[in-house]
Amino acid sequence: MSIIRVEDLCKVYQVKKLRTGALGGIVDLFAPQMQKKEAVKSIGFSIDRGEAVGYIGPNGSGKSTTIKLMTGILTPTSGKVTVNGIEPYKKRKENAQRIGAVFGQKSQLVWDLSPKDSFELFRFIYRIPEPVYKRNLDKMMTLLRISEFDTTPVRQLSLGQRMRAEIACAFFHNPDICYLDEPTIGLDIVAKEHIREFLREINQEKETTIILTTHDMDDIEQVCGRIILINEGQIIHDGAMKQFREIYGKERVLTVQLEEDVTAMSIEGTRSIELKDRVAKIHYDKHNISSTRLIQMIASQYQVLDCHIEEPRIEVLIRDFYEKRVDQTC
Ligand SMILES: Nc1ncnc2c1ncn2[C@@H]1O[C@H](COP(=O)(O)OP(=O)(O)OP(=O)(O)O)[C@@H](O)[C@H]1O
């Protein structure tokens, strides 16, 4: 059952067009020239309860704008967003009770308080019952490893520590949906891993719907079952991650460690073969030749010590997808 419905959604910003030169600056003060920026153009999708969706696109493609429309921070220019049956911007308070939001670039913690005191404040604002709060606090302390810094003032926390505390805040009131706009921006690999693990667990255990925007495809790969790709304010792909891999990730690389030197290798059905230091890297399309067949063919002709198959990383697939689209539109 869908929890979020987005229909024909558009957002147009009014942007000041600045004139050049000193005189232009003075004229701008009294008679600013305005122009329109269509950030989101007729977007439509629906999201079911418990889904984890990666919302992906290049800089300026409209991701944050869509998230702000879904959370009710912005009002649509046209079209409609329905979350839990309500239009978020019309009932912001009611909506806020049921959602959590993390904006990587913006803090919702109080700088002079410790994370623990900030959490208490959240408990009060959201009127979270004591047992729910206690249970969640225990969970956050362990999963997000907040106990290491829970009594330090927020202003003294590292970016990774602060982000873990931000994420905790977004989940204390057991929201149905959590929107995360670049929650891992600027974090090291360990901090990113903690956040991904946490999101995975919350999504699976509590069936919290997760909408995640990020430029880190490992976040998407590890947390999301579905991806929506946007470009210049429009959706260009929407589907299961598995299906995306299936369609666009046909290429495989089989690496074979050989017992003897081989100067040339040619195998029918493969794309290319690189040979170096008794290692052969064989590029092939899994729809042209199966991995088993390929390994059998190699093992029948050469002495093989070891082999392994690499799947392309989702990052590479998405980059290729965007590049192909740019080529098609040129
Ligand atoms: N408040 C605003 N006023 C005017 N234009 C805006 C405003 N916010 C965003 N824009 C413009 O709308 C477009 C979409 O911006 P948005 O922030 O939604 O992109 P994004 O996909 O989140 O990008 P990024 O990956 O850089 O975070 C951009 O061209 C941006 O300049």
Ligand SMILES: [Mg+2]
């Ligand atoms: Mg953004």
